[in-house]
Amino acid sequence: MTGSEALLAAALVVPLVGAALIVAAGRRPNLRDGIGIATAAVLAVVVIALVRDVLAGARPRLVLVEMLPNLSLAFSAEPLGATFALVASVLWLVTAIYAIGYMRGHHEHHQTRFYAFFAVSLSATMGVALSANVITLFTFYEALTLCTYPLVTHHGTDEAKRAGRVYFGVLLGTSIGLQLPAIAAIYVLTGGLDFAPGGILAGHVSPAAVAVLFVMFIFGIGKAALMPVHRWLPAAMVAPTPVSALLHAVAVVKAGVFAVVKVTVFVFGIDLLRSSGSSGWLIYVAGFTILAASTIALFQDNLKRRLAYSTISQLSYIVIGAAMLHPLALQGASLHIVAHAIAKITLFFAAGAILVAADKTRVSELDGIGRRMPWTMGAFAIGSLSMVGLPPTAGFVSKWFLLQGAVASGQVVVIAVLVAATLLNAAYFLPIVYAAFFRPLPDGAAQHGEAPLASVGALVLTSALTVAMFFFPELPLALARAFVAEGQ
Amino acid sequence: MITPHLPILEVVLPLVSAPICLILRSAVVAWWMAVALTWAAFAGALMLLGEVLNAGPITYALGGWAAPWGIEYRIDLLSAFVLVTVTAIGSLAILFARAPVAREIPADRVYLFYVMYLLSFTGLLGIAVTGDAFNLFVFLEITSLSAYVLISLGSDRRALTAAFRYLIMGTIGATFYIIGVGMMYMMTGTLNMADLAARLPGVLHLRTIDMALAFITVGLSLKLAVFPLHFWLPNAYTHAPSAVSVFLAATSTKIAAYALIRIIYTVFGGPAVFAPMPIDEMLLGFGMLSMIAASLVAMFQDNMKRLLAYSSISQIGYMVVGLSLGNVEGLAASIVHIFNHAMMKALLFMAVGCVFYRVGSVRLADIAGFARRMPITGAALLVGGFSLIGTPLSIGFVTKWFLLEGALEKGWWPVAAIVILSGLLALVYVWRIVEAAYFRAPAPAVEGIREAPAIMLAPLLILAAINIFFGIDGTLTGDLSIAAAQALVGTSP
Numbered sequence: 006m007t008g009s010e011a012l013l014a015a016a017l018v019v020p021l022v023g024a025a026l027i028v029a030a031g032r033r034p035n036l037r038d039g040i041g042i043a044t045a046a047v048l049a050v051v052v053i054a055l056v057r058d059v060l061a062g063a064r065p066r067l068v069l070v071e072m073l074p075n076l077s078l079a080f081s082a083e084p085l086g087a088t089f090a091l092v093a094s095v096l097w098l099v100t101a102i103y104a105i106g107y108m109r110g111h112h113e114h115h116q117t118r119f120y121a122f123f124a125v126s127l128s129a130t131m132g133v134a135l136s137a138n139v140i141t142l143f144t145f146y147e148a149l150t151l152c153t154y155p156l157v158t159h160h161g162t163d164e165a166k167r168a169g170r171v172y173f174g175v176l177l178g179t180s181i182g183l184q185l186p187a188i189a190a191i192y193v194l195t196g197g198l199d200f201a202p203g204g205i206l207a208g209h210v211s212p213a214a215v216a217v218l219f220v221m222f223i224f225g226i227g228k229a230a231l232m233p234v235h236r237w238l239p240a241a242m243v244a245p246t247p248v249s250a251l252l253h254a255v256a257v258v259k260a261g262v263f264a265v266v267k268v269t270v271f272v273f274g275i276d277l278l279r280s281s282g283s284s285g286w287l288i289y290v291a292g293f294t295i296l297a298a299s300t301i302a303l304f305q306d307n308l309k310r311r312l313a314y315s316t317i318s319q320l321s322y323i324v325i326g327a328a329m330l331h332p333l334a335l336q337g338a339s340l341h342i343v344a345h346a347i348a349k350i351t352l353f354f355a356a357g358a359i360l361v362a363a364d365k366t367r368v369s370e371l372d373g374i375g376r377r378m379p380w381t382m383g384a385f386a387i388g389s390l391s392m393v394g395l396p397p398t399a400g401f402v403s404k405w406f407l408l409q410g411a412v413a414s415g416q417v418v419v420i421a422v423l424v425a426a427t428l429l430n431a432a433y434f435l436p437i438v439y440a441a442f443f444r445p446l447p448d449g450a451a452q453h454g455e456a457p458l459a460s461v462g463a464l465v466l467t468s469a470l471t472v473a474m475f476f477f478p479e480l481p482l483a484l485a486r487a488f489v490a491e492g493q
Numbered sequence: 494m495i496t497p498h499l500p501i502l503e504v505v506l507p508l509v510s511a512p513i514c515l516i517l518r519s520a521v522v523a524w525w526m527a528v529a530l531t532w533a534a535f536a537g538a539l540m541l542l543g544e545v546l547n548a549g550p551i552t553y554a555l556g557g558w559a560a561p562w563g564i565e566y567r568i569d570l571l572s573a574f575v576l577v578t579v580t581a582i583g584s585l586a587i588l589f590a591r592a593p594v595a596r597e598i599p600a601d602r603v604y605l606f607y608v609m610y611l612l613s614f615t616g617l618l619g620i621a622v623t624g625d626a627f628n629l630f631v632f633l634e635i636t637s638l639s640a641y642v643l644i645s646l647g648s649d650r651r652a653l654t655a656a657f658r659y660l661i662m663g664t665i666g667a668t669f670y671i672i673g674v675g676m677m678y679m680m681t682g683t684l685n686m687a688d689l690a691a692r693l694p695g696v697l698h699l700r701t702i703d704m705a706l707a708f709i710t711v712g713l714s715l716k717l718a719v720f721p722l723h724f725w726l727p728n729a730y731t732h733a734p735s736a737v738s739v740f741l742a743a744t745s746t747k748i749a750a751y752a753l754i755r756i757i758y759t760v761f762g763g764p765a766v767f768a769p770m771p772i773d774e775m776l777l778g779f780g781m782l783s784m785i786a787a788s789l790v791a792m793f794q795d796n797m798k799r800l801l802a803y804s805s806i807s808q809i810g811y812m813v814v815g816l817s818l819g820n821v822e823g824l825a826a827s828i829v830h831i832f833n834h835a836m837m838k839a840l841l842f843m844a845v846g847c848v849f850y851r852v853g854s855v856r857l858a859d860i861a862g863f864a865r866r867m868p869i870t871g872a873a874l875l876v877g878g879f880s881l882i883g884t885p886l887s888i889g890f891v892t893k894w895f896l897l898e899g900a901l902e903k904g905w906w907p908v909a910a911i912v913i914l915s916g917l918l919a920l921v922y923v924w925r926i927v928e929a930a931y932f933r934a935p936a937p938a939v940e941g942i943r944e945a946p947a948i949m950l951a952p953l954l955i956l957a958a959i960n961i962f963f964g965i966d967g968t969l970t971g972d973l974s975i976a977a978a979q980a981l982v983g984t985s986p
Binding site: 070 | 882883884885886890891893894897898901902909910913914916917920924928932964965966967968971972975
């Protein structure tokens with residue numbers, strides 16, 4: 006086992022070990038939370054080291070077990086998976102710090118269970134990011150659904166259980182109902198499921214079959230929240246905010262779009278899709294999702310729901326980037342995985358901080374709150390700018406590449422959608438920032454300050470990252486370029 | 494010295510020890526004997542499997558009478574595989590049985606339970622090893638008759654009507670089977686399966702043979718509980734004592750599936766040879782109907798045992814669909830599902846048995862929230878549930894994968910779609926149990942209960958481990974069933 010293979014194994018195992026230790030230390034909260042942060046830190050270091058190896062050209066590969074003849078659980082690292090793993094692991098470290106402030110400040114119950122499932126979810130995320138074949142991706146995709154279910158229903162109320170059922174039903178229903186048969190069909194047609202540059206389907210299937218399989222994959226990956234399989238995401242907002250922040254803005258949803266991009270490039274292959282023309286519809290579906298979700302977000306008064314619909318809309322930026330089948334657009338998709346993650350997690354952190362400190366969940370209650378919570382709302386403003394896609398934030402970088410891809414491939418529809426989405430995003434984010442800073446506090450507003458230090462520190466950090474990615478986009482850009490070079 | 498006689502010892506030892514238990518009239522002795530015998534049979538089955546893998550099929554002439562005249566026992570890969578499955582279940586179920594049997598069955602009848610258990614076990618092993626169509630009938634009756642008695646031992650009086658219904662339906666099934674065998678004997682003059690296989694091609698076009706196959710298929714389908722011949726099964730599984738549900742649910746229908754595969758493939762040479770009578774298409778249709786209809790019914794059950802019973806009918810559909818596809822992957826799916834379904838259903842019924850042992854009810858409303866008090870049982874139930882759904886890393890996935898492969902290889906998309914749909918329906922009914930177990934407020938009966946006793950948990954955990962292990966690494970069972978299927982379809986090198 007070489008060094009990078011060991012890192013690959015460690016990325017999967019570290020969170021699991023962490024979960025076991027968290028359970029073992031369940032009776033001593035300080036120790037338990039210390040273990041949580043330590044685990045996240047170790048994972049982040051492991052993944053950063055792995056990313057360095059991948060950028061240096063290493064492609065470690067690890068076969069865990071052969072499930073059936075010719076069907077194995079295997080892992081490998083390539084630039085796109087490394088990007089996703091990097092984002093998830095670094096943001097987990099930040100979330101782990103934030104969660105301590107939030108969970109304690111909000112007096113949540115069953116914290117041990119919460120942290121343990123959180124860690125297991127990260128292991129499943131790493132499994133998705135580092136999968137070497139479709140069946141491994143599918144397995145960990147399902148595992149991620151299963152181990153985030155207890156987090157979604159954490160509060161145990163009837164509302165939480167109903168939401169849990171939607172979450173579970175949509176995600177498992179689409180994956181078992183559409184994705185699994187598509188995987189089986191590909192296996193029967195090609196005799197293998199390993200991801201390979203240029204795809205594995207070329208030469209094995211008719212254009213009609215390519216079209217059908219592509220539809221089954223795209224809608225079978227419910228986590229990408231393409232309309233009409235997006236309902237689970239707003240439902241999942243009943244979860245505690247750290248879950249919404251890391252899992253439903255980063256790990257789970259990015260697992261979805263990551264799978265879409267990965268399957269598009271490494272299973273179907275850009276050339277095959279381009280020549281068979283079976284992915285053209287996706288531009289329209291993703292474009293519709295971007296605009297429709299943004300429009301719905303305009304009318305949401307609940308802050309977390311507004312953010313959820315914004316996520317649905319932003320995920321389709323990534324899908325549309327893949328659907329354009331252009332190198333620049335694919336770079337944009339890869340960059341947007343990073344850009345959206347750091348900005349959206351900032352927004353969720355801010356929403357959670359507002360809940361903990363001011364006990365407010367509605368957009369209409371936020372008048373003047375920027376005076377009480379300047380750091381939080383400042384970070385929120387930066388996150389909002391990134392959602393809109395304005396400099397100096399990360400969102401501008403990825404949108405720039407998406408637009409370049411659209412222009413280069415002559416996709417007028419995409420250009421129009423991106424412009425309209427920019428306006429819509431501005432329309433539902435900037436009024437929040439305006440109200441927070443420039444409207445007066447209502448009379449008799451309760452006295453409160455900022456949320457606990459751990460939470461505020463975390464959200465300031467992620468907003469700093471959002472700005473930093475604008476000025477120093479080298480690392481994500483290098484990964485995106487390497488990914489596109491490999492996918493050709 | 495013993496090895497050459499292993500095939501017959503597998504059958505004779507439990508058969509002889511049953512009357513001994515009857516004479517001794519001691520529950521304790523009977524249990525120890527049953528444990529010793531079932532585990533010995535398991536060890537024997539593993540040795541037989543090893544030998545078949547090394548040296549090919551084993552034949553054993555009963556009493557030294559050569560094959561066409563005497564009864565021949567013939568153990569090929571399929572027999573050995575089924576033998577291992579049945580003995581594994583038998584030896585684990587007997588460990589589990591002691592505590593619930595002592596509680597659910599009146600003390601003066603407990604030893605009778607073990608007598609009947611051993612007899613039923615004998616019958617199952619006999620079916621697996623015999624190479625004689627009539628002898629198969631005899632063993633089928635031995636195992637069924639003792640099963641009727643086992644079910645009627647249930648503490649609920651409805652167990653009696655359930656057993657009676659099973660008796661009537663099972664007897665009809667057995668009668669149909671023997672009528673079919675009689676017709677084949679009439680036309681070929683032999684009862685030995687290998688002989689039948691050799692002589693049937695000469696008379697295949699005759700209507701009598703068509704009728705024989707029809708009778709046999711319907712008869713065995715009754716025993717197998719294929720929809721719509723399943724009416725005996727839900728009540729029988731629901732009202733039987735916990736240990737009996739475990740044992741029967743995991744073995745009796747599985748052995749009927751084995752018998753059906755044996756008759757259709759070994760004796761008749763595959764389902765596709767009957768051009769005028771499309772038996773494969775009919776089995777395929779009824780198999781798919783079982784998968785969907787039974788799952789739909791299972792979704793609305795409030796009694797966990799009944800829910801699992803309907804789920805069994807649905808899972809039987811997987812086996813029937815697999816064997817009717819007629820290709821290696823499909824048949825391999827059937828064969829591997831004999832093992833997989835035995836393991837997952839035994840696990841689930843054991844978990845429900847543990848709950849019943851502590852809570853005293855199997856209704857979803859009464860057991861709400863039990864998993865918090867019985868974490869091990871709850872986790873085992875979860876593992877079994879995932880196997881039923883067929884999620885990756887559970888044994889159910891192995892079957893589903895083979896079945897999808899078999900259906901797609903023939904280009905039969907609708908069959909693949911039905912398999913997927915059935916998995917989704919399983920998700921719904923499994924999740925009802927999981928929600929009740931984990932996410933509902935504890936019911937009054939659940940307050941203050943403890944985890945089940947260790948002797949019940951041990952086999953439960955072993956089964957859970959099997960469910961996970963063979964799901965993660967399905968190569969062993971997968972390769973075995975593919976090899977067995979290749980031998981039956983006749984494509985083996």
